[in-house]
Amino acid sequence: MTNPFSTEAAGLQGRHTSERLFKLSGLAAIIFAIGFLAVMVGSIAWTGSGALRESVIQLTVDLGPDNVDPSDVDGASYRTIVRDALKASFPDVKSRKDRRKLYGLLSPDAALELKQYVRDNPDAVGQVVNVWLLASDDADIYLKGGVDTSLEESQRKFSDAEVSWVDSLTESGQTKRQFNKRFFTNGDSREPELAGILSSLVGSALTLVICFLISFPMGVGAAIYLEEFAKKNRWSEFVEVNINNLAAVPSIVFGLLGLAIFLNFFGLPRSSPLVGGMVLALMTLPTIIIASRASLRAVPPSIREAALGIGASRIQTTFHHVTPLALPGMLTGAIVGMARALGETAPLLMIGMVAFIADVPKGFLDSATALPVQIFLWADAPQRGFLEKTSAAIIVLLLFLVLMNLLAVVLRRKFERRF
């Protein structure tokens, strides 16, 4: 008597094996993908975390009457004061070449910092005080352990003399690391220790505002027209196919279009968030139209019938009943589109938003750059100090992208309606 339901039944083994294999390969793929993601984010975070700390060096500066005139504190030569302080710390450095190297331990901005210190503390004038001043990028890298001293001196940028100076400062407790506020409050700079993301962040924000203001009303309007009003015929099918194709057009092509039309034909200001936003709006429009149409289609026809059945006109039906129900979906689509636009670099390169912009843009017509373009510029910069800045900027960009997508998910969860 054989059991017809036996696990030994003919062919069963093979079927189970193939199922197990498929499950296993799926699991392996997921683990592989997550591993890669973890490595990528981890390495960026590791490199980028350095940018959140900056090195400062303590110097004893003489703000006596010889150097600073109490009646005209702004007129003093703070550069000389800082250099004198460095000279005083290392009296045995004599040669001109070595002195220049010594001065190079501090950021070119140290003099300005001292000036600001004097302005904030008028009592210090006339005294000899200890102040913390910003170290240069090379000293910063050394202090963060980024210089391999086992290499030949000729193989590295930071010479033995510089190493010994910094070491002696460290021994006497005259170096420390602190939180790098500058990274969030400064614009771009040629000096890595001074460079910050504020200008590009503001540039990105202004660009996205323009992008949203153009693409959302236009996209939603187009979707409503196509979905609720347009007759379904060959012509509307043609438009639909083209919108779907437009969503797949490489973004650099939109950049070229913007260059040719907005800049060359209409003569709008180059490098401005206005043009950047317009170009990104072109790119985002198909995404928003497609998402809006999908969410309009998800509104059950019974709602339209109910409104039309009691004599609402088409426009009343659409705007009183259908659009409010579809709005969360439209917003979600728009946010996802905006997130894509935020990460976009290529079209902005074409319209000149790739320039070195140190000032924070104050309006839509100012020259500006955007966060991803800033990352591109820093990644391209020769100084090693920009390495960690690049990673830190990537983290900020990723953070914004995650926040936007999270917002989209929350919106969808909160307002999603099941019928």
Add this chain to the structure above:
Amino acid sequence: MLNNSVESEQKMSEFEKTLDENGPIIQAKGVEVYYGEKQALFGIDIDFQKHQVTSLIGPSGCGKSTFLRCINRMNDLVDIARVEGQVIIENQDIYSKDVDVVALRAHVGMVFQKPNPFPKSIYDNVAYGPRIHKTVTSKDEMDYVVEHSLKRAGLWDEVKDRLQEQGTGLSGGQQQRLCIARAIAIEPKVILMDEPCSALDPIATAVVEELIDELRERFTIIIVTHSMQQAARVSQKTAFFHLGNLVEHGDTDQIFTNPQDDRTENYITGRIG
């Protein structure tokens, strides 16, 4: 559009007088409907009397819903649908050029198969019609219309304490009565009902059927139903459709007890359909 609705309102008030005689309020003359190449209705001729409930019965796909939707021109929404013939409501052909569907639907209300309240408050559901047609202007008047309509739909006692709650939160039967209240809030002449009880349980169905009988005093009702018992219970007249043809129509009693046509007899006795 504004002119049109004002005009049609004037016309309506004129007709009001003539209509107190019990003449037919709706006349269909040779109505044919095509969906693209396919013909769905073949030369329908029928009159509907004032203050009566008429049932349209027949097997699925026989065209009864299509015909119902001709009466308030809901078929206009279907791009490929084409209607020929005349539907005359109070001496006005509703398919003539000078008729605006918005004004027409203000006079011919509709209740659908699936309860479809707006996802708004109960109050707003009922107030929406009067609001868009601007038949009610003051807040007090609106409160009265809402209360009155809900009362006539037999829903007032159940919802009077929660008018600001979502209409979609009510039970199925309550939702359907809310939809009826919404339809009667604009005082239509005719109410079309497309299988209004098919999504309801027997108890809710009984409530709605009773309501239909009460509404007959003020409105002319045409109801599509799959249930022959329901047709027998609620209607005075019955029309039997089969394969796009109007086979037979007359008093409900006569249709059910003494049908003239074999197809009608086969259908009501359960041999076809």
